[in-house]
Amino acid sequence: MQHDLTADPAAAPPAGGAVRRRHPSVFEPATLALIILLCVFGAIIGMQILVSLGVSANTSLIGALAAMVLARIPLGLFARYRSIHVQNLAQSAISGATFGAANSLLLPIGIPYALGRPDLVLPMFAGVALAMLLDAYLLYRMFDTKVFPATGAWPPGVAAAEAIKAGDEGGRKAVLLGVGVAIGAIGSFFKIPMSAFGIAFIGNIWALAMFGIGLLLRGYSPQLFGGEA
Known part of the structure; x- marks a missing residue:
C-alpha cells in the first residue's frame, strides 16, 4: 500500500485517468x-560485528x-511509512550505513x-572517508548500466x-515473512547460520554451485593434491 502523495496539479494526468x-x-x-536513526543503529551493528x-x-x-512496524501504528505521523518507496529508502540507508x-x-x-x-590512522581515515563518498556517488550513477545492471x-x-512486497501485499506472504523472521531468530539463538539457508533459496544457481565446488576443493585439497588446506 503506497502513501498518497500529491501530484503536480498543473501536470496533465497520464493516459487512463491514473494519477x-x-x-x-x-x-x-x-x-x-527514520533514516538518521536507522543509519546510526546500522553503523553500530556493522562495527560491533566486524x-x-x-x-x-x-x-x-x-x-x-x-518501517513496516512503524506503519502499523495508527497515527498520522507514521502513515507515510506505509509507502513501499519509503521502506526501500529505509533499507537502503541502513545497509549503506552498516557497510x-x-x-x-x-x-x-x-x-x-x-x-x-598508528600515526597514519587519521590520514587513512580522512582518505577512506572521501573514497567512501566518491564510491557512493559512482555507484549511484552507474547502477542500471552495463557495469552494474539492475x-x-x-x-x-x-x-x-x-x-517489502510481502509486507505491502499482506495475506499469505506477510504470514510467511513473519514465520521466516521467527525461524531466523530461533536459529540465530542456537548459533545456526540461518543466512546461508536464505541465500540458498534466492541466490544465482551457477554462482552458488561454483562457490560450493570451491569450498569442497578447499576442504579436500590435502587428500586430493597433497597440499595444505
Missing part, C-alpha cells in the same frame, strides 16, 4: 528522522521491517596499526524487495 504520484524524498522530515566476528552484516531487512561504517571506515584504519604505524544477481536486494 502520477511523486516519489517520496529522503529529505522529508519524517523520512529523514570487531567481534571479523565479518560485516547485511542489515537491509532491519530497515524495511522497522560504510564497517568496511569503508573502520576496517581500513586498522591497517596502519597492523603495520606498526537485472544482475543481487541476492540481498532481492531478499529485501520480496520482504
Whole structure:
C-alpha cells in the first residue's frame, strides 16, 4: 500500500485517468528522522560485528521491517511509512550505513596499526572517508548500466524487495515473512547460520554451485593434491 502523495496539479494526468504520484524524498522530515536513526543503529551493528566476528552484516531487512512496524501504528505521523518507496529508502540507508561504517571506515584504519604505524590512522581515515563518498556517488550513477545492471544477481536486494512486497501485499506472504523472521531468530539463538539457508533459496544457481565446488576443493585439497588446506 503506497502513501498518497500529491501530484503536480498543473501536470496533465497520464493516459487512463491514473494519477502520477511523486516519489517520496529522503529529505522529508519524517523520512529523514527514520533514516538518521536507522543509519546510526546500522553503523553500530556493522562495527560491533566486524570487531567481534571479523565479518560485516547485511542489515537491509532491519530497515524495511522497522518501517513496516512503524506503519502499523495508527497515527498520522507514521502513515507515510506505509509507502513501499519509503521502506526501500529505509533499507537502503541502513545497509549503506552498516557497510560504510564497517568496511569503508573502520576496517581500513586498522591497517596502519597492523603495520606498526598508528600515526597514519587519521590520514587513512580522512582518505577512506572521501573514497567512501566518491564510491557512493559512482555507484549511484552507474547502477542500471552495463557495469552494474539492475537485472544482475543481487541476492540481498532481492531478499529485501520480496520482504517489502510481502509486507505491502499482506495475506499469505506477510504470514510467511513473519514465520521466516521467527525461524531466523530461533536459529540465530542456537548459533545456526540461518543466512546461508536464505541465500540458498534466492541466490544465482551457477554462482552458488561454483562457490560450493570451491569450498569442497578447499576442504579436500590435502587428500586430493597433497597440499595444505
